[in-house]
Amino acid sequence: MSIYTSQLIKNLEDKAKLFRREILEMTFKAGSGHPGGSMSTIDIITVLYYYKMNIDPKRPKWENRDRFILSKGHVCPALYAVLAELGFFSKEALWTLRQPGSILQGHPDMKKTPGIEMSTGSLGQGLSVACGMALAARLDKRDYNVYCMLGDGELQEGNIWEGAMFAAHEKLEKLIAIVDRNRLQIDGNTEDVISLEPLADKWKAFGWEVLELEDGNDMKQILIILDKATNTKGKPTVIIANTIKGKGVTFMENKVGYHGSVLKLDEMERARRELEIPGFKVD
Numbered sequence: 001m002s003i004y005t006s007q008l009i010k011n012l013e014d015k016a017k018l019f020r021r022e023i024l025e026m027t028f029k030a031g032s033g034h035p036g037g038s039m040s041t042i043d044i045i046t047v048l049y050y051y052k053m054n055i056d057p058k059r060p061k062w063e064n065r066d067r068f069i070l071s072k073g074h075v076c077p078a079l080y081a082v083l084a085e086l087g088f089f090s091k092e093a094l095w096t097l098r099q100p101g102s103i104l105q106g107h108p109d110m111k112k113t114p115g116i117e118m119s120t121g122s123l124g125q126g127l128s129v130a131c132g133m134a135l136a137a138r139l140d141k142r143d144y145n146v147y148c149m150l151g152d153g154e155l156q157e158g159n160i161w162e163g164a165m166f167a168a169h170e171k172l173e174k175l176i177a178i179v180d181r182n183r184l185q186i187d188g189n190t191e192d193v194i195s196l197e198p199l200a201d202k203w204k205a206f207g208w209e210v211l212e213l214e215d216g217n218d219m220k221q222i223l224i225i226l227d228k229a230t231n232t233k234g235k236p237t238v239i240i241a242n243t244i245k246g247k248g249v250t251f252m253e254n255k256v257g258y259h260g261s262v263l264k265l266d267e268m269e270r271a272r273r274e275l276e277i278p279g280f281k282v283d
Helices: 006-030 035-052 075-088 091-096 127-140 157-167 199-205 217-228 263-275
Strands: 067-070 146-151 175-181 209-213 237-242
Touching: 006 035, 006 075, 006 091, 006 217, 006 263, 035 067, 035 146, 035 175, 035 217, 067 075, 067 127, 075 091, 075 146, 075 209, 075 263, 127 175, 146 199, 199 209, 199 237, 209 217
Parallel strands: 067 146, 146 175, 175 237, 209 237
Antiparallel strands: none
């Protein structure tokens, strides 16, 4: 019998649906933020935290915890929604997003927010930090995994490939990078800005195990690919996850304009109807 039961998948889908609503509500209330990429990544982040990762919200600094680094830090509303639901901090904090003095700023801050492993925002830096964490696990003889979420536009940064070389050289098998391959960045389509293809061949040439996720917003596919990734031996693994920017709200999907623009009031009402979560509204 498959371990990926229909009930497990439904529970994860329900969580992700709630998180999508919260992403849109908190960015709408803040009047700024990055909803599009938050929506494309939320399914993978949900599976990581509710199925895959070994964590304890009551002990956010537990030494044997799995680590997650959101290198594309601008989509932090997705991570904040998950961390709040798990109890790392009060859900009331979500409605203070980007406000002065809030623990939830526009990019993750490890000194302010419980559950954040690394302050990110300047793109391209997260993978190198993840390499250090994975190497530390080996040196300290600990058995935790390190997951690093990368944007596809972020792969145009040179220090990503420096980290990729290092990880392969050190055979960091506990390192799993995940590329949010929604093909849109702030200036347009990635292939028009700086082409990334053939992306899988690039990672293979750098010495990584490459797994391609056909639908990075499909819960069962995500479950299967993450389990496969943690079974790799002798080299780091990258998952190229084909996702949809703005996934979950039809008029947002595959629209570059929602990269860093929040919804207007009429759009917000349309999104609330599509996401069908009653009794949840922030004025």
